[in-house]
Amino acid sequence: MCVLREQVIEPDPDALVAFLDEHLRDGRVVVQVVAECEVVYHGRAASVADAGDYVVMLKPDGSLQVHGYKGVKPVNWQPQTDDVWVGIEDGQVVLVAERRSPEEMVRVVFLETALAQALHLREGSGFVLMGSEAEMQRSLARAPELIEPGLTVLDLELPTDVGGIDLFGRGTDGSLVVVELKRAKATQEAVHQLARYVARVRELSGERVRGVLAAPTISKPALAALARHDLVFCEVTALPEPETTFAQPGLFDGT
Amino acid sequence: MCVLREQVIEPDPDALVAFLDEHLRDGRVVVQVVAECEVVYHGRAASVADAGDYVVMLKPDGSLQVHGYKGVKPVNWQPQTDDVWVGIEDGQVVLVAERRSPEEMVRVVFLETALAQALHLREGSGFVLMGSEAEMQRSLARAPELIEPGLTVLDLELPTDVGGIDLFGRGTDGSLVVVELKRAKATQEAVHQLARYVARVRELSGERVRGVLAAPTISKPALAALARHDLVFCEVTALPEPETTFAQPGLFDGT
């Protein structure tokens, strides 16, 4: 077990700088600093967070995130930076993470540091995700009758000049069928997308074209918009039944 | 200073459960567990992460995130859960975070725990973000000549049955003007949105209608699509010049 590399409690500025210099961008080492700090961001937008307590997490890929006491999203962050610098300014430790393309920067001033730690995270072995739109697409391509009986699949991700059609086929009535997939509840935006594809395919082919929006559910306004455009909704689930995906957590059963 | 509440290093299962029971959902206390663990998610999708080293962060709002050694995004997460449970199963500590609406669950099995800590994060004082689309909208409403000389603003966020028009006005030529704003580079999707609004306003008003896409930049394909639809691009910046937003970090100047 070699997860906790090193930890310093209430380091003074020099100790914190030394600590960061030693561990930043080291292999699989995630560095965290828990401190009262100020954070400034400038790049795609600009933001200032006044003094407050945050958990600053620095990963070896140069990504940085500053977490407050609530929410999944960090208060400030920066994906994969090109450079991380540490220095002392006016007696306080300052950390700057910079990135080109887009040009942006996060600057953290540590006012009072409670804790700094270096964690060595050994490689995770595997990760599997089920229920993505891509998976839904593959499964519907194998079983197009779930969309409509007798549907023949002609293409997946068929590119047009107004975007890619998720699933393109022909119905038993001879008309072309454009299917737009959504893995979650379909909104008006999905309806507009579908309407655009159908209109374009009608223009290009001159044939009879029907449009199907396939999703697990649809919002009420979206359903109304569908009807106005003479399109239809088809209920399809992104995930199979919970039981078949993997065993339910037996924890706390019968307690 | 009362940031680091409590910490246990390499706790055994009983100690870890006791620790979590004590600190979870406590006021402003963020709990972190650094451990080799397995993570399973089931809800909107489903996922399994095999044994690996992760940092598990639990905030008092019930949000949970499991971080690997790279990326801003957690490997697994859950926003604002309704219940967090801890128990022992087969001698291993298991943590389950559940949420209704949507019904979903993350389950973490701690195989070997390096560290558990409780951090008390005192309230941050302030946070200001500059350069949002909302701000851009306000600033253009005050200075519509940045879009086109003599433009009169009639409405902001004008709702139509195909979506809300960011900025709606009338030009000196007497025609109506529909403006779509993007705080970042405009894509084809923005062009389609604008084209939809323009078409609808033409239908509803019967007047001459022009469409303007206002953004800091535009992708090449989007610019081509704009031309096809007889719409125009207008360069507007979301942020004022860097210098005026706030002082550049003087750190490392001339070194």
Place this chain on the structure above:
DNA sequence: ACATGAATATTGGAT
């Protein structure tokens, strides 16, 4: 490098 589109998107605001 640029462009596109999905995501367990998350989050905040309006209805």
Place this chain on the structure above:
DNA sequence: ATCCAATTTTCATGT
């Protein structure tokens, strides 16, 4: 509660 739209979206993928 539902729906919609912005986001420093992030991220993977294809060109």
